Amino acid sequence: MTTTTPAGPGSTPGTRPASSKTPATDNRPGRLLATVLSAQFMALLDVFIVNVAVPTIGSELHATGAELQLVVAGYSITYAVLLITGARLGDLFGHRRVHLVGLAVFTAASLACGLAQGTGELIVFRLVQGAGSALMIPQVLSLIQRHFTGEARAKALGAYAAVLATGAAAGQVLGGILVSADLLGTGWRPVFLVNVPVGLVLLAVGSRVLPRDDVSAPERSRGLDLPGLVLLGAAVSLLTVPLVLGQEEDWPLWSWLCLVAAAVIFALFCGYESRLARRGGAPLIAPRVLRHPGIGLAVFRLLAVMSVNAGFLFLLTLHVQGGLGYTALRAGLTFAPTAVVFGLVGLTWRTWPAAWQPALIPGGFLLAALSVAGVGLALHGGGDGGPWLYAAFAGVGAGLALSFSPTLTRALATVRPEDAADASGLLATVTQLGQLIGVAVFGTLFLNRLESLGAPGAYTSSDALLACMYALAATATLGAVSGLVRRRR
Structure with a gap:
C-alpha cells in the first residue's frame, strides 16, 4: 500500500510524496485510514444513536414533541447545511487542521450534551455537534483521495463506504445498549458521553498520524466563494x-x-x-466534478439507497417500539443483522469474481427491494416475524451494501486529487439529504397510514409497516433500473 499522491492534472513537479515522514508525524497509511474512519464512524453513530434514547430524554427533561424532534434533528440540520462549506475550508486551511478542529468541536459538544440540564441546552449543543461533524467528515474522503492511489485507494474507498452506511444501524444498536444499561443511573446521557473518551484518543492519535498539510497546495489560492x-x-x-x-x-x-x-x-x-x-x-463546486463520468448517476443512486436505508431503520424503530412494545435494548439489537451483513459485504465485494462486478449495483438494489418487502410480510399480523425475519434483515444489509459501496467507490475512484474536496462535500451532502428524505417521506407515510387505520396496536402498526415496506421496495427497484441503464451503456 502506498500513500504517494500520483502525478496528474494539478500536480506540481517536486511535490513531496505523502508518505515522507516528518519528526512530528507518523504517516503510515493503515494508521491514517483507521484514525479517520474511526472518527467518521463515531460522528455517523450520532445521527441515529439518539433515536432509541428519545423516550427517556423526553421523560427526564419533560420535553415536548417539538423539542424532542429538534434534539434528534438539530444535529442533521447543521451537519447537512455545512458539509460543503467544511470541504472547502479543508482545501483552504488544510485537511489535517480542519479535521482535528472539527473533531475537537464534536467532542466538546458531546460532553456538553451529556451534561445538559434542560432541553434548550441539549438542542443548542446538538447543533454544535453537527457543525463539528460537518468540519470533520469531508476531510476523511479528501485525505483518502490525496494520500492513497491505485489498488490502495480502491480498498480505502471500500472501507469508507462500509463505515459510512453501517453507522446508521450501529447507532441504533449502541443506543439501545447504552440506554438499557443505565450506567450509574445516568439514563440517556451515555449516548453522548461515550464520544468523549473516543474523541480525546482520536485527537491524540490524529495529531501524530494525519499527514502535515502542504502549505504550497495550489487550491489554497482559490479563495472562499x-x-x-x-x-x-x-x-x-x-x-x-x-x-x-x-x-x-x-x-x-x-x-x-x-x-x-x-x-x-x-x-x-x-x-x-x-x-x-x-x-x-x-x-464552490467545480463544474468539472459535476460533469465527471458517473457522478450524476451516482448522485441518483446514493439518494435512492440512503433514502431506503434511513426509511427502513426509522420505520422499524417506530414499529418495534411503538407497535410491539420492545425495550430500547431489544429494539437496538433488532438492527444488528442488517449492520453486520452490511459491513461484511461492504468490505468484501471487491474480492468477488470479476464476472459478477457489472451486476452488483442493480442486483443489490433488487435484493434490497425483495428483502424490505420480506420484512414487511414477516412482521404482518403483529407477530415477531420468526426466523424468516432475520433472513430478510440479512438480505436488506447485503442489498444495501451492494447498492451503496460500489456506487460510491466507482464514482470516486477516478476523481482527481485536486477535486477531492468538491467531490467529498457533494457526495457527503447527497448521502445526508438522502437519509433526511427517507425519514421524512416514509415516516410521514407510516404515520398517516397508522392514523387512517384507527386504534393503534401491533396489528395496525404492522399493516402500516407493510404498506411502507412496499413503497421502500419500489424506491429500490428504481435504483435497480438505473443500474441496468448504466450497464447497457
Whole structure:
C-alpha cells in the first residue's frame, strides 16, 4: 500500500510524496485510514444513536414533541447545511487542521450534551455537534483521495463506504445498549458521553498520524466563494428544516413554502456557479466534478439507497417500539443483522469474481427491494416475524451494501486529487439529504397510514409497516433500473 499522491492534472513537479515522514508525524497509511474512519464512524453513530434514547430524554427533561424532534434533528440540520462549506475550508486551511478542529468541536459538544440540564441546552449543543461533524467528515474522503492511489485507494474507498452506511444501524444498536444499561443511573446521557473518551484518543492519535498539510497546495489560492456558500447554505437549510420538522408540525404552509424556495435558490446557485466558472473564478463546486463520468448517476443512486436505508431503520424503530412494545435494548439489537451483513459485504465485494462486478449495483438494489418487502410480510399480523425475519434483515444489509459501496467507490475512484474536496462535500451532502428524505417521506407515510387505520396496536402498526415496506421496495427497484441503464451503456 502506498500513500504517494500520483502525478496528474494539478500536480506540481517536486511535490513531496505523502508518505515522507516528518519528526512530528507518523504517516503510515493503515494508521491514517483507521484514525479517520474511526472518527467518521463515531460522528455517523450520532445521527441515529439518539433515536432509541428519545423516550427517556423526553421523560427526564419533560420535553415536548417539538423539542424532542429538534434534539434528534438539530444535529442533521447543521451537519447537512455545512458539509460543503467544511470541504472547502479543508482545501483552504488544510485537511489535517480542519479535521482535528472539527473533531475537537464534536467532542466538546458531546460532553456538553451529556451534561445538559434542560432541553434548550441539549438542542443548542446538538447543533454544535453537527457543525463539528460537518468540519470533520469531508476531510476523511479528501485525505483518502490525496494520500492513497491505485489498488490502495480502491480498498480505502471500500472501507469508507462500509463505515459510512453501517453507522446508521450501529447507532441504533449502541443506543439501545447504552440506554438499557443505565450506567450509574445516568439514563440517556451515555449516548453522548461515550464520544468523549473516543474523541480525546482520536485527537491524540490524529495529531501524530494525519499527514502535515502542504502549505504550497495550489487550491489554497482559490479563495472562499462566499456568495456561493450563502446561496447553497440557504437552499440546503430551506430543504432540510421542513424535512426534519414537517411531520411533527403536520406539514404547515411554511414547510411547503420553504421547499419551493429551496428549489428556486438552488437554481440561482447553479446559475451563479456556472457564470463564476466561465469568468475564471473559483466556484464552490467545480463544474468539472459535476460533469465527471458517473457522478450524476451516482448522485441518483446514493439518494435512492440512503433514502431506503434511513426509511427502513426509522420505520422499524417506530414499529418495534411503538407497535410491539420492545425495550430500547431489544429494539437496538433488532438492527444488528442488517449492520453486520452490511459491513461484511461492504468490505468484501471487491474480492468477488470479476464476472459478477457489472451486476452488483442493480442486483443489490433488487435484493434490497425483495428483502424490505420480506420484512414487511414477516412482521404482518403483529407477530415477531420468526426466523424468516432475520433472513430478510440479512438480505436488506447485503442489498444495501451492494447498492451503496460500489456506487460510491466507482464514482470516486477516478476523481482527481485536486477535486477531492468538491467531490467529498457533494457526495457527503447527497448521502445526508438522502437519509433526511427517507425519514421524512416514509415516516410521514407510516404515520398517516397508522392514523387512517384507527386504534393503534401491533396489528395496525404492522399493516402500516407493510404498506411502507412496499413503497421502500419500489424506491429500490428504481435504483435497480438505473443500474441496468448504466450497464447497457
